[in-house]
Amino acid sequence: MPAIARMVEADDLDLVISTVDVELIALSERREELAPAILAAPSADTLNTALDKMARRALRSDRPHPRTVLAGSDAAAVDWEFPVFAKPRQGAGSRGVRLVPDRAALDALPTDEGLIVQDFLPGEEYSVDVIADAAGNVIAAVPRTRARVDSGVAIAGRTVRDEELEETAAVIARAIGLVGVANVQLRRDRAGRAVLLEVNPRFPGALPLTIAAGVDIPSLVTDLFLGRELPVRVPFREVASVRFLEDVIVEVDDLLVSAHAGHQEEL
Ligand SMILES: Nc1ncnc2c1ncn2[C@@H]1O[C@H](COP(=O)(O)OP(=O)(O)O)[C@@H](O)[C@H]1O
Ligand SMILES: [Mg+2]
Structure with a gap:
């Protein structure tokens, strides 16, 4: 935090993302501690709910x-249809x-790794990029497919207009009190x-696709956290x-040397 606060002061930053x-x-x-810069993130309460896959x-x-x-006696007590899916309660990638x-x-x-057990979802997977205004109103929900994923990041996909996907993601965003941006991942269950x-x-890692589709999330987030008015939709x-x-x-002579690209020693 002190290091970021120093950057805020040195570069006169308005926003930290x-x-x-x-x-x-x-x-x-x-x-x-980042003041006068504003942290472009929802409340800690919303973040805690969002990052907990069992919330x-x-x-x-x-x-x-x-x-x-939770894995263990809770999972043993459920009458599952196998296979089922297990993953860390707070995981990534x-x-x-x-x-x-x-x-x-x-x-x-194992019961000591914070694993959760979940119904297996065999269907297609979607990421929905959602942005909500300061009052929690969802102003855009852009579903996209993740046709190819590399290290947890979609490297090929397309946006899809689908009322069910957009509305499901918006309901979840409202339920967790989202202000700003979130990426809601959905997948179709056995019933579709x-x-x-x-x-x-x-x-999201695939942000350029959502921007190209018409929803410029970085600009909207900037306007939101700097207190400017956002469009309704x-x-x-x-x-x-x-x-x-x-x-x-x-050419070797054309190489740039920058302190921000791991070239400190050479400088
Ligand atoms: N219940 C499930 N059924 C089928 N596949 C799942 C299920 N949960 C997660 N997955 C697969 O595992 C991947 C990672 O799970 P996810 O919950 O997105 O965690 P993270 O991306 O934080 O590691 C998903 O993209 C999906 O392909
Ligand atoms: Mg994921």
Whole structure:
């Protein structure tokens, strides 16, 4: 926090935006230390609910949701349809997720790793980028498919206009008291209904696609947290994207040296 506060002062920053799950709660609990800069994040309470994959407020009962319980005796007591899915209660980047094929495998799950057990969702997966204004009104909910995922980031996909997906994500955003941006991940259950996987209360890795579809989340978040008025509703269109890696070849003399790119020693 002191290091960020020094950057705020040195560069005269107005806004601080964190894109890292594990830093969000700590930052939001001590946001006044960043003054005069504003932390562009919802309350610590909202973040705690969002980052907990078992939070009842996110798994709202008026929308279909997967049964979700702690691994151990709670999970053993449920009459599951196998396979089921297990994952860390607070995880990221698909680390520690596993398919549990039968009751023996369920009983063998470790109980000291904060694992949750959930109905297996076999259908298509979507990420819905949601932005809510200061009063919690959802002004855009943009669903996109994740056709290819690399290290937890969608590298190919498309936006889809789908009333069920948009409304389900908006209901979840309102239930957790979202102000600002979140990425609500949904997946279709065995009956084909879109249900909640998890909420990431930060900018998504596939943000360029949502911007290209018409919802400029960075601009909207900036306006929101600087107290400017937001539109009531921002429309979007269907568009697709593919991300690729490219080698850029330059003359050695054209290389730039920057203290912000790990070149400290050379400087
Ligand atoms: N209940 C489930 N059924 C089927 N697949 C799941 C389920 N929960 C998670 N997954 C798969 O595991 C991936 C990671 O789970 P997620 O809850 O998004 O955690 P994180 O992205 O934080 O690691 C999801 O993108 C999805 O493909
Ligand atoms: Mg996820």
